[in-house]
Structure formats: C-alpha cells, structure tokens
Amino acid sequence: MKKRHHNFIERTIGSLADALEYAAVAETHAETGGLLQCLDPRVKLIGLIGLILASVSVGRVGVTLAILAVAVGLAVFSRIPMRVLATRVWLGVLVFTGTIAVPAIFMTHGDPLWRVPLLHWTATWQGAHTALRLIARAETAATLAILIVLSTPWTHVLKAMRVFHVPVVLVVVLGMTHRYIFLLLHSARDFFEARRCRLVGKIDAQVNRKMLAASTGVLLGKSLQISEDVYAAMQARGFRGEVYTLDDFEMKPRDWAALTGLIALTIAAFWAGHL
Numbered sequence: 001m002k003k004r005h006h007n008f009i010e011r012t013i014g015s016l017a018d019a020l021e022y023a024a025v026a027e028t029h030a031e032t033g034g035l036l037q038c039l040d041p042r043v044k045l046i047g048l049i050g051l052i053l054a055s056v057s058v059g060r061v062g063v064t065l066a067i068l069a070v071a072v073g074l075a076v077f078s079r080i081p082m083r084v085l086a087t088r089v090w091l092g093v094l095v096f097t098g099t100i101a102v103p104a105i106f107m108t109h110g111d112p113l114w115r116v117p118l119l120h121w122t123a124t125w126q127g128a129h130t131a132l133r134l135i136a137r138a139e140t141a142a143t144l145a146i147l148i149v150l151s152t153p154w155t156h157v158l159k160a161m162r163v164f165h166v167p168v169v170l171v172v173v174l175g176m177t178h179r180y181i182f183l184l185l186h187s188a189r190d191f192f193e194a195r196r197c198r199l200v201g202k203i204d205a206q207v208n209r210k211m212l213a214a215s216t217g218v219l220l221g222k223s224l225q226i227s228e229d230v231y232a233a234m235q236a237r238g239f240r241g242e243v244y245t246l247d248d249f250e251m252k253p254r255d256w257a258a259l260t261g262l263i264a265l266t267i268a269a270f271w272a273g274h275l
Contacts (some may be wrong), residue, residue, distance in 0.1 A: 034078030036151035040255040041160035044152060047262025048144045054266050055140040058273020061133050067269055068140040071147060078151050089142050097138040101131035154178055159249070176230075184223055191215060 036044055055067045075085060106116075110126030148157065158171050195215070 032079045034080070034151065036074060036078040036147060038254070039258050040249055040251055041152050041156040042163045042249060043251075043255045043259045043262070044148055045157070045160045045163065047259060047266070048148050050262060050266035051269070052141045052144045054269040054273065055144070056137050058269060059133075060273050061129070061136055063269055063273040064133070064136040064140055068136065068143060070265065071140060071143040074147060075143070078147070080147070080150050084150070085143060085146065089146050090139060093138050093142045094135065097135050098131075101134045104130045104134070180223065180227070183226065184219065187222060188219055191219065 051067055051070070055064050058064060072082075072085075075082070105113075105123045105127040106121045108124055108127030108130055110124035113123045113125050113128055115122050152160075155175070158175050161171055162168075192215075195211075
C-alpha cells in the first residue's frame with residue numbers, strides 16, 4: 001500500500017512537471033528567430049487557419065498530404081524540432097484518430113482489399129481510403145494549429161484574434177484561463193511535493209482517499225480566492241473589459257508577402273481538392 005501510494009504521488013508530480021515543461025518549451029520556441037516567429041501574428045493566424053480549413057474541406061488525400069508537407073517545411077524553417085511534432089502531435093493524433101478511423105476500413109462497402117483471419121472481417125479499398133483521409137486531415141490540422149502556438153506568444157495570439165472580431169469577453173476568458181491553469185499546476189505541484197516530504201510510515205487507503213479529497217477542496221478554495229483577488233486588482237487598475245498589450249502589430253513588406261503567399265496557397269489547395 002505504501003509503495004502504491006508513493007507511486008501515485010510520484011506520477012502526479014511527474015505529470016504536473018511535464019505540463020509545465022511543455023509550456024516552457026512552447027514559450028522558448030516562440031522566441032526563436034525562425035520563419036514564422038518573424039511574421040506578424042495576424043498573418044500567421046489568417047494564413048494558417050486558411051490552410052486548416054482547406055485541409056479539412058478538400059476531398060483528395062494527395063492535396064491534404066501536400067498541405068501537411070508545407071506545414072512540416074514551415075516547422076523546419078521555424079526551427080521547431082521534428083521530435084516535438086512527433087511526440088506532442090503526430091503520435092497522439094494518430095492513436096486517437098486511428099481508433100475512430102479503423103472501423104471504417106471494415107464497415108465501408110467496396111472492393112475487397114484483404115480479409116482478417118478467423119474473424120472473417122473484410123477490409124475494402126474504399127474503407128482504407130476513408131480512414132487515410134480522416135487521419136491525414138487530423139494530422140494536418142493539428143500540425144498547423146500547433147505551429148501557431150509554438151511560434152507565437154499566447155498574448156499575441158489573443159490579440160490577433162481580434163482581427164476576426166472575436167468578442168472581447170471570450171478573449172479575456174481565454175487569457176485568464178491560460179494563466180489560471182498554470183497557476184493551479186504550480187500550486188498543485190508544490191502541494192503534492194510538500195505532502196510527499198512529510199509522509200512517514202504506512203498510510204491506510206481510506207485515510208489516503210480523505211487526504212486526496214481534502215487536497216482537492218483546498219486547491220478549489222485557493223483558486224476561487226485568487227480569482228477574486230485578481231479581479232479586484234484588475235478593477236483597481238482600470239480594467240474595463242478590453243485587453244491591451246505593450247506590443248503594437250505593424251505589417252511589414254515580408255508580412256504582406258507571406259500573407260499573399262499563404263492565401264494563394266489556400267486558394268490553390270481548394271481548387272486542386274475540388275477538381
């Protein structure tokens with residue numbers, strides 16, 4: 001029981017540390033001098049969202065894979081390691097989407113491709129094509145989305161969202177949620193670390209559950225108290241709903257060129273995908 005208890009705490013602390021490390025890595029990539037990092041956040045948001053819409057709308061797998069190749073090229077020129085994309089994006093999307101797509105291989109009627117021994121399940125060419133198209137769309141959209149996050153500070157992403165006339169309330173909620181998530185992660189990690197350092201001897205399972213419930217209540221109460229204090233401080237400093245940052249966006253010739261290129265690529269993808 002003691003070993004299991006310590007394993008639970010170790011896993012919890014490890015998960016919290018991994019989440020904080022991932023956030024730190026994302027901020028580090030956003031500060032490097034790569035291709036996407038040098039562009040205006042509004043250009044990246046408009047251009048890459050356009051490619052995401054194209055990748056999930058076109059019916060030809062080849063066009064979707066071509067957009068994925070473009071996304072990988074942007075990642076290379078933006079100095080984003082392929083290891084980050086493979087471990088943080090591609091593997092997870094493949095497992096999740098593959099679980100959904102695999103049944104389509106056997107449930108879609110069409111020309112037989114192969115038969116599973118003993119189970120007598122017949123895979124079809126049409127089913128395999130449908131599964132491949134679904135996985136390709138998910139991988140491409142996820143890769144383009146992560147490029148926006150890894151190449152742009154979160155505050156700049158929120159400010160760029162105003163280009164699409166996203167309501168200010170939603171922008172503020174997203175910004176505060178992002179901050180509170182990591183604040184609670186820090187608090188939870190410190191809480192579990194302190195608890196582990198004070199454990200001596202064997203703890204009964206029932207006592208362990210009570211301590212876990214109490215810990216959850218403490219974190220919830222702490223988060224509510226912090227939210228009230230932060231809101232009061234924001235009101236005292238003049239916050240009335242709009243979000244301002246110290247960085248002003250300014251379109252440069254390279255930004256206009258990149259925006260034109262991304263829009264042209266999006267139009268070409270829509271055209272080629274609907275031939």
